Amino acid sequence: MKKILVLNPNSSTAVTDKIAASYALCPATGPYSVQFDTLAVAPPGIETQRDVEEVTIPTCDHFKANPAQGYVIGCFSDPGLYLCRQELDVPVVGIAESAFLTGMSLGGRFGIMAIKQGSIGRHMRALHQYGLMDFLAADRPLNLGVQELLDEESSIGRLIEVGRTLRDVDGARSLILGCASMGAYRPALQKELGIPVIDPVQAAVARMVGLLTLGYVPE
Amino acid sequence: MKKILVLNPNSSTAVTDKIAASYALCPATGPYSVQFDTLAVAPPGIETQRDVEEVTIPTCDHFKANPAQGYVIGCFSDPGLYLCRQELDVPVVGIAESAFLTGMSLGGRFGIMAIKQGSIGRHMRALHQYGLMDFLAADRPLNLGVQELLDEESSIGRLIEVGRTLRDVDGARSLILGCASMGAYRPALQKELGIPVIDPVQAAVARMVGLLTLGYVPE
Numbered sequence: 001m002k003k004i005l006v007l008n009p010n011s012s013t014a015v016t017d018k019i020a021a022s023y024a025l026c027p028a029t030g031p032y033s034v035q036f037d038t039l040a041v042a043p044p045g046i047e048t049q050r051d052v053e054e055v056t057i058p059t060c061d062h063f064k065a066n067p068a069q070g071y072v073i074g075c076f077s078d079p080g081l082y083l084c085r086q087e088l089d090v091p092v093v094g095i096a097e098s099a100f101l102t103g104m105s106l107g108g109r110f111g112i113m114a115i116k117q118g119s120i121g122r123h124m125r126a127l128h129q130y131g132l133m134d135f136l137a138a139d140r141p142l143n144l145g146v147q148e149l150l151d152e153e154s155s156i157g158r159l160i161e162v163g164r165t166l167r168d169v170d171g172a173r174s175l176i177l178g179c180a181s182m183g184a185y186r187p188a189l190q191k192e193l194g195i196p197v198i199d200p201v202q203a204a205v206a207r208m209v210g211l212l213t214l215g216y217v218p219e
Numbered sequence: 220m221k222k223i224l225v226l227n228p229n230s231s232t233a234v235t236d237k238i239a240a241s242y243a244l245c246p247a248t249g250p251y252s253v254q255f256d257t258l259a260v261a262p263p264g265i266e267t268q269r270d271v272e273e274v275t276i277p278t279c280d281h282f283k284a285n286p287a288q289g290y291v292i293g294c295f296s297d298p299g300l301y302l303c304r305q306e307l308d309v310p311v312v313g314i315a316e317s318a319f320l321t322g323m324s325l326g327g328r329f330g331i332m333a334i335k336q337g338s339i340g341r342h343m344r345a346l347h348q349y350g351l352m353d354f355l356a357a358d359r360p361l362n363l364g365v366q367e368l369l370d371e372e373s374s375i376g377r378l379i380e381v382g383r384t385l386r387d388v389d390g391a392r393s394l395i396l397g398c399a400s401m402g403a404y405r406p407a408l409q410k411e412l413g414i415p416v417i418d419p420v421q422a423a424v425a426r427m428v429g430l431l432t433l434g435y436v437p438e
Binding site: 085104134202214216 | 428
């Protein structure tokens with residue numbers, strides 16, 4: 001069976017488990033199986049610019065050492081995306097760019113829920129780089145760390161609060177969860193707020209299935 | 220089995236057959252079957268603004284009369300897209316917007332092969348409307364009509380000629396076939412020119428599979 005490899009580029013297996021569980025909320029991927037790996041040589045969460053830079057080359061090297069038909073970088077900073085695309089000849093996608101593309105394709109502008117204030121500058125640079133700044137309603141921080149986000153009971157209230165502000169104050173017509181491990185919140189958040197909630201891992205795997213089906217390799 | 224309905228909104232069953240055949244060049248659609256319909260009450264090709272306007276309401280009405288889980292408007296003018304989205308509660312996509320989204324997602328700028336000079340103004344309005352003008356390298360006319368395009372032997376040389384100009388003069392990094400019935404040209408053109416060639420019907424069905432998988436309805 002053809003394989004899509006999703007890498008959690010931090011060293012927390014609890015985060016990897018969350019990523020795999022949130023993807024399991026989606027239906028089948030056709031002829032592709034999805035494997036979720038953890039990057040052992042990495043910080044337990046990717047929150048700072050240093051964290052991002054540290055995992056870039058290891059992410060690419062992990063993919064090169066683990067053959068698959070397509071690769072998903074499971075971190076909202078898309079670390080190593082262009083390095084991977086340069087050094088691998090199969091499709092590689094980032095979860096942030098995939099979430100942005102999904103958000104813009106739904107109509108209206110999307111809101112982003114960043115984990116922390118310090119992530120927003122990276123998101124803005126990414127949106128400019130991808131040419132998608134016009135599709136952004138706003139980006140607001142949850143002020144929760146990657147580890148804190150694992151506690152669903154204490155986090156959901158804050159997600160609803162920020163999501164409501166993005167929807168009602170900023171005019172977002174869809175919401176992007178700005179971290180790889182937040183997919184489990186999608187059903188409750190979508191039900192509460194009544195607009196599409198985009199889990200970036202789900203968006204990236206669905207996009208990868210499309211790329212593999214059509215035989216396209218992003219450059 | 221869940222159904223995706225692709226409508227050829229002109230009355231030429233030869234065009235519908237071409238659309239179905241070009242889609243068959245792609246692999247499986249997972250749990251979805253794809254049905255190809257022809258709009259009986261329509262011109263044999265959609266080439267003018269009047270043609271577009273004439274099929275808008277019939278396209279929407281055809282969908283309303285034929286239940287499916289998702290609808291694809293199989294004409295590069297995306298006739299009736301927003302009418303359908305307003306009046307149906309399942310995903311509806313146009314093949315042009317789907318091709319544009321695919322092209323931009325591959326990196327670099329895309330070139331469009333319009334069937335005729337008169338189509339280009341519509342494409343430009345669509346790109347502006349979708350917010351995607353920055354992703355366009357150029358749009359050049361084949362100067363072939365919908366019916367002429369059915370003759371593969373006489374058309375392929377012209378497609379290669381225009382594609383080469385889009386690639387070498389305009390800097391396109393991918394090429395979009397600007398009509399629903401051109402998918403059969405994709406393999407030869409891609410082989411000859413060495414860059415991704417996007418058939419809009421294939422792009423739209425793959426996108427629809429992703430939308431249905433993730434449970435999103437574009438507005």
